Amino acid sequence: MNNELDKEPTKIDEELKKIEDELDIIKKRITAYYEEFIAKGMENVDFVGYERLILEANLAIEERKAFPDEVKQYEEIREFYIKEITDIINSTLQLENKITYEQYFEKVKEEKTILNLKARLKVLEEAIIKVTEEIKKEKDPNEIKRLEAQLQSHTNAKNKINVMIAAQENLIKKLDKDISELNKVESLPEEIQIDDISPFVLDIEPVANVAALSYHDKIIQKAKNSKVVKGPKLKINLPNSEADNNIYRFKFDGVSYVGNRTFLNQTLINNPNIQIDDPQFNLKAISLEGIANNYKGYNEVNINNQNFYVSKKGIEKYREFFPQLTFIPDYKVISNLDTKYPDYSVDVPLERGNYITVNVSKKDFEWLQNITPAISFRKKIKGYLKETTENLKKSIPELSEKKLNIINLIRNKSSIIKDKIQNKQILINALFHVDRLFIAEKLIDIETVIADEVLQIKNYLEKFQEATQSNKEETISYLFEGNTYIIRKSLVESLNQSLLPLESLKKERERVSDLLLEKTKNRNKAIEADLIFKEEKGNYCYVSIATGSIPKGVTKEGYEKLLAIYPNLIANETLKQAVIEKTKVVTAALNIKEKEKSITDIRQKLIEKKKNTLSSLNKFYEKQKEKIQKMHQEFKENQKIKNAMKQQDAIKKNKEKIERLYKQQEELSTADSNKINVLRVRHTAQNLGLPTAAILGVALTVALTSASLASAEKTQKPLEAETAIEFNLDNTETVGVLEKGLDNLTQQTIDLTTNVNNLTQQSLLNLKKAALEIAKSVNDKEINTEKSDKVVESNFINVGDTFKSVDGLVASSRDDLEQGKMQSLKYDIEMTAVKIDLRLANGSITSVSIFEENAQDKVLNLINEGAEVIAYLGYPQENLDEYLKSKGQIVETGRFKNIEKTEQKGLGGRS
């Protein structure tokens, strides 16, 4: 019992000590709070940030008057910050009052404890009793008076002490109440600390910012109302697909397991009583509830919308289990973080893609990083200096004022520029109607003004930037990085806004300059062309240099000069043929602006008139096709005509050659006109057929001559016309021309009207004979045989047999040899057995033997070079053969195959 009694006070003491310790802790914390505030001082609380933000909001509202929605947003921002400041000031003041009471309490505790008061009271009470007894005993009235005064003093003192005790008791009660209040204050989430509401939140874009802030606001409100402190919320939504690696939570014998569908199907459903010993499964088969039970805590984990509350270790366990477990932090995270002595400022992801910036200790930062990879480091808090704050206080209004000034300046300049641009637009419109050059000059003036204005703006900006830099830009960007950016950004935007019209103006000016340049060029060209028209007046061709202008006549030089200036020049009449194929383009008569406008119109019209276009295209096609075909037809006909003309020319030439030959022959014949009678029969080329006629010129020549021919060269007398007989062996016409002196012959021997086909050999023979007879009668002269030797080399005498080659070669016979009259002639049969004699262009005479290689080609070449065929010599084949055989040579019969003997025997006639 005694033991128990002994124990009881110990227990009570322990409890009391525990309570006292707790009280001590509370008191210490209160003291710390107070000290902190005293150390910082109210004036050092950073309200500047809020003031600045309110100022920013005001500016933003001012700037965005034209955009009510944005104004509303900024008004909300402004209201938010005003409220924040008010709240902070109020709460700060409240805390301060509480701490004043505490201070008083501490003083009482040290100097006038209740105990002391009560002891003093006891002393006083004893003194009062003692004095009261002495008064009763005392007789002396003076002494009684003194004692009564003393009693009164003690009574007053006693009353005073009683009052003091009552006050102290009240004070204790109040202190208790305050402590309780302070406990509540302690549980307030620390993010309401001024440091935690970071001005850097404004770095987020305005619209998102509003959302973030309002969400922030809600978080604070929630945190204020919340007394339960919970950890971060971790969330996982398990997939619903039937993929094998999906994880399902299920219960087996009252225990929850997690596994994939395969496992579920194969092990649990098919074998409900299986003992699970698969190590992998065991790892997985930890029940969610099991973790929750083993790691109790206040961190909320949400898996498939089921909440578990676990410790930090529990979270790690779940994350090990579900690596895909994602961290969805909410206000509870913030309220659970150590933000009292922050080391880092971090952006914590919130729901709906928002972020909140929180100042946290290094430890919490690391923990956050570990559990929430999405967290992003923002900056270190270190360097949060009093001096900085003061500087900011000073610089912010100054900067804001400067910014306002700049904005106003830009606005003014912008308005000036706008006016100028309007004027410019008016002028541009007029530009296409009046003198462009004049207006262009005006435009340039306007531009100069605008450029000056822009220059001024730039100067202002530079000054502003200098001012910003001189105002410890480093500090500004360090602490107000985001807001400095905002100031600059808005300025740059304003400037860019102002410069935009300038750009378009610049482009317009370039365009106008180009137009003017082109116009000037065209003008210069026109002046030059006028000069050419004046100087080179002529009628070589008529030229028009512009649409609708009357063509003017110029000389060829003038035309060429003009062509150098206007490559697409139209030249009428004379030159038109020369350029008939080229479709000349006179103008591309549109200026750029009109063109742009017209493109759309034209395109639209083309689409509308699609059918018409198609039909036009087809019509053109048909027409052009017909034209081309006609042209080709004409071309062909022309070609025919040309060919015919060529043929005619060839015939004419041949005719001339024949005539020439005839003449020569005649001349030769005339040389010995007294003795020689020549009968020439001429075929037309047509009768003989090309090309033989073309090559040889003469188809048939029958020359009758006498041995007296030898003297022909000597005498050089012309042949007597009377002795010649010529007839044309034409298919259609047979003309016999019997010259003077042959009339009798005609009458006696040949009917010359007979068709050539009927002109038999006998007829010819008869004709020859007649002719010789006549010749004999007419030319009864002796032949000088001696002299005839000289003639032989250049002449030939073939009288008698006629040979005709397969290609029409006909040679005359030479019966005179048989008559012995040719004995005197040096006729070398080896050389001239069958030959063609030609007179070359230089007058010399050459012979080509038919036995030679390519005899015909040689003859052709010579003729082409201007040689004329004089005669063709035939020789009786058998005679030649005999001759050659006699000479011991073998006759190559192939050679002679080319020569068809038409008459074996000699004419037999003899003059």
Next chain:
Amino acid sequence: MRYELYDIITLDDDKQYVLSYEAFYNEKKYYLLIETNDQEELLEGAMLVRSEIENDQTNLYMIQDEQELETVHNIFQKLIEAEEK
């Protein structure tokens, strides 16, 4: 001078034409010219020409080859038919 689609040009027949369609065939550029009346309206006249750049100058040539004409005609026909309204 070089021409572009929808340019309006005046030819030596003193008529104005719009370069209405263009097509490439055998590495050459062809235009379908539609006669126009001061851009006010499109007339019925049409012409197929071949464009050739010579000395930095665009010249338009009438097509003289029947085969070439036929091919180009087909191309333009298809081109116009393919035009979406």
